[in-house]
Amino acid sequence: MIQPIITISREFGSGGRQIGEQVAKTLGLPFYDSTLIDIVAQKSGYSLEFVAENDQRITKSMLFQFAISGSVPPWLNGGKDITNRDTLFTAQSKVIRELASQGGCVIVGRCANYVLRDIPGHLSVFISGKLNDKVKRCTAEYGIHPDAAEAEMIERDRNRANYYSRFTGEVWGEAKNYDLALNSSKFGIEGVAQIVLMAAQKL
Amino acid sequence: MIQPIITISREFGSGGRQIGEQVAKTLGLPFYDSTLIDIVAQKSGYSLEFVAENDQRITKSMLFQFAISGSVPPWLNGGKDITNRDTLFTAQSKVIRELASQGGCVIVGRCANYVLRDIPGHLSVFISGKLNDKVKRCTAEYGIHPDAAEAEMIERDRNRANYYSRFTGEVWGEAKNYDLALNSSKFGIEGVAQIVLMAAQKL
Numbered sequence: 001m002i003q004p005i006i007t008i009s010r011e012f013g014s015g016g017r018q019i020g021e022q023v024a025k026t027l028g029l030p031f032y033d034s035t036l037i038d039i040v041a042q043k044s045g046y047s048l049e050f051v052a053e054n055d056q057r058i059t060k061s062m063l064f065q066f067a068i069s070g071s072v073p074p075w076l077n078g079g080k081d082i083t084n085r086d087t088l089f090t091a092q093s094k095v096i097r098e099l100a101s102q103g104g105c106v107i108v109g110r111c112a113n114y115v116l117r118d119i120p121g122h123l124s125v126f127i128s129g130k131l132n133d134k135v136k137r138c139t140a141e142y143g144i145h146p147d148a149a150e151a152e153m154i155e156r157d158r159n160r161a162n163y164y165s166r167f168t169g170e171v172w173g174e175a176k177n178y179d180l181a182l183n184s185s186k187f188g189i190e191g192v193a194q195i196v197l198m199a200a201q202k203l
Numbered sequence: 204m205i206q207p208i209i210t211i212s213r214e215f216g217s218g219g220r221q222i223g224e225q226v227a228k229t230l231g232l233p234f235y236d237s238t239l240i241d242i243v244a245q246k247s248g249y250s251l252e253f254v255a256e257n258d259q260r261i262t263k264s265m266l267f268q269f270a271i272s273g274s275v276p277p278w279l280n281g282g283k284d285i286t287n288r289d290t291l292f293t294a295q296s297k298v299i300r301e302l303a304s305q306g307g308c309v310i311v312g313r314c315a316n317y318v319l320r321d322i323p324g325h326l327s328v329f330i331s332g333k334l335n336d337k338v339k340r341c342t343a344e345y346g347i348h349p350d351a352a353e354a355e356m357i358e359r360d361r362n363r364a365n366y367y368s369r370f371t372g373e374v375w376g377e378a379k380n381y382d383l384a385l386n387s388s389k390f391g392i393e394g395v396a397q398i399v400l401m402a403a404q405k406l
Binding site: 128 | 214376377379383402
């Protein structure tokens with residue numbers, strides 16, 4: 001079997017990262033998430049801080065400034081030319097394609113499902129979860145206070161949706177944009193991982 | 204294992220009905236499609252008043268027999284056809300709940316995933332597919348001319364989305380509203396059916 005390239009998109013707190021790690025471990029594949037940001041930073045000339053801070057928080061006003069000025073903002077370290085608002089996404093996409101070209105892997109986030117949509121052997125997955133379960137996970141694993149968890153989740157997911165929409169023209173979380181979508185509250189982390197593995201065998 | 208109640212929502216032409224039939228056959232469960240639900244709801248003359256007044260008369264077994272035979276029982280012949288959409292949805296929902304109360308089954312369409320959202324042992328599934336594959340299926344199975352297939356699909360899916368949104372307040376086809384969503388172009392009808400069966404075992 002050719003090793004699959006599995007991309008995972010997820011609601012914040014749904015356990016998508018854990019699922020991705022578990023699937024990667026079972027298949028003996030590399031797992032990429034924040035590591036990917038580092039590589040983007042190195043290869044594109046962005047500062048690590050800029051990418052980490054702005055990866056999924058690129059506001060409209062920032063992008064607008066990019067677009068109208070056509071110049072490198074002073075807070076961007078590095079000095080490579082920035083001529084349009086899609087540069088960061090383009091850099092990320094390039095790295096994602098490079099990583100995928102090296103063989104099977106699991107990539108969480110970064111619109112990788114869209115970037116790799118035409119790659120053979122690619123399985124795109126979306127993970128959702130029930131509100132209460134996501135709040136518990138945010139509290140237990142990310143240390144977010146229960147009272148703040150819901151607002152944090154909404155904000156994070158809104159950012160992800162805006163980012164995805166802006167750069168893909170698709171709707172984040174719409175079932176038809178993924179090969180497989182699963183609710184972690186229904187099946188549990190282990191159950192979802194098993195279903196993803198079974199689906200990967202059917203590619 | 205308790206027999207699952209599996210509801211299937213689907214894009215027009217995605218093969219969702221075939222998948223539902225195959226899953227039902229494998230599990231030895233009854234299969235109900237939206238046409239059947241409509242016939243039961245329409246011909247039974249389930250006005251809101253009728254439902255309220257005759258609730259005790261409409262036993263589960265009577266309705267089950269009705270659904271299986273597809274014929275109008277004599278005790279319902281006096282009913283009026285339902286023309287009001289809200290009333291029809293109420294009638295459809297009642298039929299769906301009654302059918303599900305009989306035990307394991309597969310139900311396609313009519314917002315059954317929403318109607319049965321709190322029922323234990325319920326697995327809600329959404330099926331999508333790539334445009335080209337859906338066009339082929341529409342042409343081969345429904346006899347729709349290829350030139351007209353895409354417009355027909357768009358129209359049908361728009362109607363489904365509007366209907367779903369109106370009666371559930373949710374977004375049709377949004378991954379988080381289903382336990383499991385699958386792309387039939389990726390896995391094929393047989394592959395999707397196998398994944399659904401595996402997921403049902405994990406309930």
